[in-house]
Amino acid sequence: MSPKARSVYxxxxxxxxxxxxxxxxxxxxxxxxxxxxxxxxxxxxxxxSARRIGxxxxxxxxxxxxxxxxxREVSGSERERxxxxxxxxxxxxxxxxxxxxxxxxxxxxxxxxxxxxxQVAARLESAGHATLYASGEESALQVKLxxxxxxxxxxxxxxxxxxxxxxxxxxxxxxxxxxxxxDSIQTLFTADLExxxxxxxxxxxxxxxxxxxxxxxxxxxxxxxxxxKGGGIAGPKTLEHIVDTVLYFEGDATLDHRLxxxxxxxxxxxxxxxxxxxxxxxLEPVGNPSELFMGDRxxxxxxxxxxxxxxxxxxxxxxxxxxxxxxxxxTPQRVATGYDSRRLALLLAVLDxxxxxSFSALDVFLNVVGGVRLQEPAGDLAVAAALASSIYDRxxxxxxxxxGEVGLGGEIRPVSQVxxxxxxxxxMGMTTVYLSERGVxxxxxxxxxxxxxxxxxxxxxxxxxx
Numbered sequence: 001m002s003p004k005a006r007s008v009y010x011x012x013x014x015x016x017x018x019x020x021x022x023x024x025x026x027x028x029x030x031x032x033x034x035x036x037x038x039x040x041x042x043x044x045x046x047x048x049s050a051r052r053i054g055x056x057x058x059x060x061x062x063x064x065x066x067x068x069x070x071x072r073e074v075s076g077s078e079r080e081r082x083x084x085x086x087x088x089x090x091x092x093x094x095x096x097x098x099x100x101x102x103x104x105x106x107x108x109x110x111x112x113x114x115x116x117x118x119q120v121a122a123r124l125e126s127a128g129h130a131t132l133y134a135s136g137e138e139s140a141l142q143v144k145l146x147x148x149x150x151x152x153x154x155x156x157x158x159x160x161x162x163x164x165x166x167x168x169x170x171x172x173x174x175x176x177x178x179x180x181x182x183d184s185i186q187t188l189f190t191a192d193l194e195x196x197x198x199x200x201x202x203x204x205x206x207x208x209x210x211x212x213x214x215x216x217x218x219x220x221x222x223x224x225x226x227x228x229k230g231g232g233i234a235g236p237k238t239l240e241h242i243v244d245t246v247l248y249f250e251g252d253a254t255l256d257h258r259l260x261x262x263x264x265x266x267x268x269x270x271x272x273x274x275x276x277x278x279x280x281x282x283l284e285p286v287g288n289p290s291e292l293f294m295g296d297r298x299x300x301x302x303x304x305x306x307x308x309x310x311x312x313x314x315x316x317x318x319x320x321x322x323x324x325x326x327x328x329x330x331t332p333q334r335v336a337t338g339y340d341s342r343r344l345a346l347l348l349a350v351l352d353x354x355x356x357x358s359f360s361a362l363d364v365f366l367n368v369v370g371g372v373r374l375q376e377p378a379g380d381l382a383v384a385a386a387l388a389s390s391i392y393d394r395x396x397x398x399x400x401x402x403x404g405e406v407g408l409g410g411e412i413r414p415v416s417q418v419x420x421x422x423x424x425x426x427x428m429g430m431t432t433v434y435l436s437e438r439g440v441x442x443x444x445x446x447x448x449x450x451x452x453x454x455x456x457x458x459x460x461x462x463x464x465x466x
Contacts, residue, residue: 036201088285094268107249122154132177136163136187184224272312290317303390307382308421315424322386338368354410377405378415414439
């Protein structure tokens with residue numbers, strides 16, 4: 001039996017190494033910052049090497065001279081991507097799965113991460129790419145029940161219920177799958193560390209070894225990651241630095257659609273989104289997200305406006321709803337869903353100062369339809385229009401789109417790639433686009449679309465409600 005690998009405790013703040021765990025780092029004084037890590041065995045040091053601690057000579061010991069070709073001399077081509085058949089999934093990845101890559105998928109519990117990856121495994125298995133699904137959270141019977149609901153070749157996927165990393169890697173090396181799915185990284189542990197599964201040291205060490213396995217064998221590795229209360233993936237931040245692609249699976253569990261967002265992608269663009277609808281047979285790709293988010297819009301209700309967001313390279317029309325009602329208590333409420341509450345407070349102050357719309361005695365509720373997060377400043381104009389529509393209690397024309405950033409002086413600023421936003425509005429049957437006067441394209445970006453340039457929010461309200 002081989003001896004157990006030596007482990008050390010490293011401070012996450014300063015990087016100092018300790019032989020045993022302590023509540024406080026002696027070097028930097030940080031509390032609860034020591035994390036167990038596996039350390040390679042060190043050869044017995046001679047008296048000469050022990051004395052030689054620093055310097056260029058000691059830094060080069062144990063290494064070898066490597067070739068250094070110039071970049072123009074490097075040859076080769078990009079490997080062919082594997083298509084999964086889920087168009088939205090392939091789109092977010094940049095055109096398909098790159099062999100030998102490692103992809104991290106994070107999301108809230110019960111959002112559908114395991115269902116999505118099992119569907120991907122079924123599609124790849126049907127396409128002739130052997131797949132191994134290693135689940136540390138569910139038994140083989142539980143995975144089988146989900147596969148029976150999904151169908152489409154999911155029953156042919158090889159399964160493994162194991163939490164020990166060494167067993168997972170040994171099995172994968174023996175089976176030699178083209179794709180390995182690990183659900184989840186927080187349930188894996190390595191025998192070289194004494195910490196419980198899910199702690200920082202275990203997650204980092206297991207991820208590093210899975211990444212090395214992917215690069216050495218050419219196997220694509222999918223890893224499921226849990227998220228914290230703040231919405232970030234649990235574990236060390238280095239987990240996201242190690243992998244090639246980071247995908248977040250988002251959405252409200254009470255709604256039937258989900259968003260897959262790429263926040264890091266070494267083989268494609270970031271901030272791309274894919275839209276899926278949850279059904280009895282699993283997740284179905286939605287080819288036209290704008291139609292999904294605007295399908296139930298009421299055109300005769302006040303407080304509703306439409307904006308065109310740019311999610312990565314895809315323009316999407318989103319409905320913004322606002323409601324201003326008389327406050328029932330002394331302090332008015334400010335409730336925003338899918339929108340930054342501080343940005344809402346800023347816009348309310350601008351509307352009060354520059355347009356004469358007072359919200360001091362009103363409760364304000366703002367909702368971005370479909371569970372989408374409106375983070376782009378291009379949606380400011382739609383938020384302002386929805387708030388004014390609720391104050392005046394007059395509906396905005398159903399075929400109007402608002403694109404622009406609102407400044408503190410009440411001015412409307414232009415946004416980037418306005419032509420693509422206008423083209424998406426034209427495709428969805430919109431006829432009027434309100435935007436910054438300086439951002440109106442010289443040539444028509446969409447057929448049958450009237451572009452109305454406005455300088456300030458006061459100009460916008462005069463054109464809408466006068």
